[in-house]
Amino acid sequence: MYPEERQGLIARAVTDAGRISVREIAARFDITTETVRRDLQALEEAGALRRVHGGAIAPERASLVEPAVGERRQVAGDAKRRLAEVVASRIPEGFGGSVFLDAGTTTGALLDPLARRLSGGRAEIVTHAVQHAAALAETGAVALTLLGGRIRALTGAAVGAQTVREIAGIRPDVALVGVNGISADFGLSTPDGDEAAVKRAIVRAARRVIVVADRSKFGAESLHRFAGLDEVDAIATDEAPEGALAAALAEHDVEVWAAQAREKEATT
Structure with a gap:
């Protein structure tokens, strides 16, 4: 699987669940935790998620987000x-x-x-x-x-x-x-x-x-x-x-x- 394809699936998983851990991602895609962290960094830079301790959350779950x-x-x-x-x-x-x-x-x-x-x-x-x-x-x-x-x-x-x-x-x-x-x-x-x-x-x-x-x-x-x-x-x-x-x-x-x-x- 290409990194771009995997990252798209990770972003979708975060959107669906609201939160996902590094270990969950590593197990789901059979990749190392180091690869997961690189993927999460790329997705955070693209605005697709927010990194937190141990994993990532959907961007709308950031601590200061408050819709009208x-x-x-x-x-x-x-x-x-x-x-x-x-x-x-x-x-x-x-x-x-x-x-x-x-x-x-x-x-x-x-x-x-x-x-x-x-x-x-x-x-x-x-x-x-x-x-x-x-x-x-x-x-x-x-x-x-x-x-x-x-x-x-x-x-x-x-x-x-x-x-x-x-x-x-x-x-x-x-x-x-x-x-x-x-x-x-x-x-x-x-x-x-x-x-x-x-x-x-x-x-x-x-x-x-x-x-x-x-x-x-x-x-x-x-x-x-x-x-x-x-x-x-x-x-x-x-x-x-x-x-x-x-x-x-x-x-x-x-x-x-x-x-x-x-x-x-x-x-x-």
């Missing part, structure tokens, strides 16, 4: 809708507590199913996301509180010292938290420091923390860690994680609510 809300709405839309229904189904009928809804497009997929589930009850939704609040206010289905702070244009979320103080002064029963990355070693992470501070405050304030993440976030590590897996009660996702992340979640007794598993149960 409009771009993220187009990614994994069906997956986000499926996992949103899973989350809503886990909220008891007649729930009369408080729910903190984090900013982001994955949590944004929860707006309609959550409003339907809580409509007519005594529940209240608290959020720092301007777009979430606007959409929920239009429905008039639930009591709603919007926290203040400096609005970050990229995500439409209130951030900063004021937001963190306001979160520290409440105790929501459930927090639905979005992430940019979730990994066995690094935990939950996001690219922006101000967003990380707000998410950290949410995790500390809530009685129960539910991470809402589609499978594209598995294994990804952004620059700022805001919580460990030991601080999470459950993860709602479209497809159950495997490998090291699955083992780490089990070790910390984190429940996994997978839409894929729920769909299989419904058809049997």
